[in-house]
Amino acid sequence: MLATPHAAAAAPAPVVAQQGDSIYGCVICHADKRRSFSVGVHSERGIRCHDCHGGDTEAYEIAPAHRGRFLGTPTKLQTIELCSECHADPNQMRQFGLAADQLAEFRTSRHGQLLLRQGNTDAPTCTDCHNAHLILPPEDARSEVHPTNIPATCGRCHEDEGLMGRYGISTDQFELYRGGAHGVGVFEKHNFAAPTCIGCHGSHAALPPQVTQIADVCGHCHRLLERAFYEGPHGPPTLGGALPGCLGCHSNHGAARTEPAGIAALCASCHDVETGPGLMGLEIQEQVLRATAELELAAEAIEELELMGHEVGDARFRYQAALSEYQQIALVQHSLDLEQLEDLGLRVRSNTGIIRATAETHAEEQWEHKLLLVPVWFLALSAIALAWFKLRELGK
């Protein structure tokens, strides 16, 4: 139906100076579109209005301009065809280091199924997530697909209760995400190793993971935890589909660490407290709380030592060692290996024990320093007494 955009897009396009655009007819009415387009990456490659929309660029009035191979505002399906003409062609995308599989992935996604197979225009097309004219690469913080902006971009539809109500999808994901560890990582700490929506759901191939896939999705980043989980007693039932994997204890969108004090309660939500697993939960909680308390005491001891001018290099090194052992406890909480947990707890305690022993020795030394005052004052008072009596004697 549409003629392909002319060959200028196929060959490496020289960067065209924009001064010539003043004679470009489209600009007369659509100056705002031109301004937003000129910010994006496509205009740098010399792509212009007629490359996507067609029409006569030299005409200055509406009717002659909108003539010929003219595509006004493309429909959603037309947009997909238009973008895919370049973006699904590896030969054109190779030079930019871009993948050309977006269309193929989109076909497999829920959005693609709705739009391409059912013609349902509730689903988004390319320009719904990437702006129609202001198209910026994801690394640019102004882009709508920059990590800090992705949740808001997805939220444009996924927070719309009316729209989501038609499909039975909840709309609280963004709120949960913002409060969870991943949201805090992305929005507050600018740590883009933390996933946004597309990190777990995929971007063009967006689909919620199935129950058996959840641990693998979390395992994209939490590799060791995933392995520990599968080694533990919860692993096989998860593979069989009986348990929801990570979701059993952690929220999916509001992902956060479990507080040590809440471990036993979490186990008790499925297991009876009197049974083996319930007791194991209590045991694990106790060990983790103890290790956490030991670390906090050691940290306090180090602060105190440093405040009093003591050398703390050695103590800090030991603290790092204790911290490394402590961080492995997270693995054990997923493999539920009590023996390993006890071993780790012992190692943490041995290191923190040494730190606290140093602090206690120091505290004892401080006390001994104060004891020095006894002989000092004894000598001082006796010397003063002797001198005083001598003085009185001389005075008489």
Add this chain to the structure above:
Amino acid sequence: MIRRAFSATKTWFTQTWSDLKESADAGLLASARFFGLLYGPIDRRLRIDQALKKSLRYRLPSHAGWRHAPGGITYVLFLVLVVTGVLLALHYRPSVQEAYPSVQHIVSNVSFGWLIRDLHVWAASLIVIAMMLHMARVLFEGAYKPPRETNWTIGLLLLFVVLAFGATGYLLPWDQWAYWTVTEVLVAIASFPIGGNILAEALMGDVIVSGATLSRFFSIHVIVLPWASLALLAYHFTLVRRRGIAPPPGVEDTKAQRRESAVASREEILAEAERADEGIPFWPNHLLRSFIVTVLVLAVTISLAALFPRPVGAPANPGELPHELVSTWVPVDVSLALLRYLGIWGFVGFTLLGVSFGLIPLFDRKPERHMRKRPVVVGIGLLFFIGFIALWLAGRQIGSLPPSADLGEPRVGERVTPAEPGLPVPDLGPEPHRQQVDPAEATGEGGAQ
């Protein structure tokens, strides 16, 4: 039988004591002669034993009382500072890398290093208090009047020297509190309109407080100021001896007349011989009194050092501001209170008030020494000293202030290390603003025209 034993012991003690007294004289003489033997010709020419005996025979005027103690206390504390300072300097290393660890080494490993260090810190605070008491006594008694006005000026110079000692020494531990307090002071100096920048850079030896500043402060603290204080102290004591201790208002001042030369005239020697039995002999009376005061001062300082050791902040980091600057010296307490309640101009005003003391001998030369007859001077004095006490107590309450320096936002391209352990993250610079493509904007200026 007990009574006999008691009286026998008492007799023995009295006997031993009188033996000691005789041998003390003989011993002193003997030790002087022994050294004289070693330096034979020198001793004979200089007559060291004669000088020693004469100085022990010196008599203080009978109006010298306990109110004259603060001056001596100041000197005792100064000696404590010198001795502990030398001992500290044996272990301290004045370089950016080693300063903080060397202090940790002193406090942890050197035997009684903790005591020497805390004595030094506490003596530095107590000497300021003793100096203020001494200055107050001199001011309110009118002992700065002629012929003692030079001594007043020398005393003020000594005050400045002691404050300089403390200011330079404050930086030496090289912890966050020391570093940023000194930075604030130097920034304040640099903000002076005339020559402030030049002075601050001369003091710093660099554009910021750095290793150059540390070296500079250390050498001032350990070489320049000790020589200055030696010279000033020697002159201060000489003048006290020459002019005598000022009598209370109303009593005749026998030494108020200036001599023409340092060598006493015949009449003066005779007059002095007449007064040979007046007053308090230095040996043993005054020495015993001084001994009591010295022992008390030392015991109090050691107690403070053992009970309240000086805490240490984190090692100095020019790239990071601490949450608060804790004060560990009396003048810093005073400055905290001044800055918090009266601002920088209050600080300058109070300093000028103190400096105006130097002008007193220029204006107040009348022989009147009663406080009621010197209202201006007494008024300035009350304002300064009561203000000092009030500010010091207020400063102790405040304890610490957040630093006023501002490191500013990290610039684009600077790597920002996250405060908690995490993955290092590339800095994105200031909040990116969305480029709002506003048609009115581009044509705005043209349109307005």
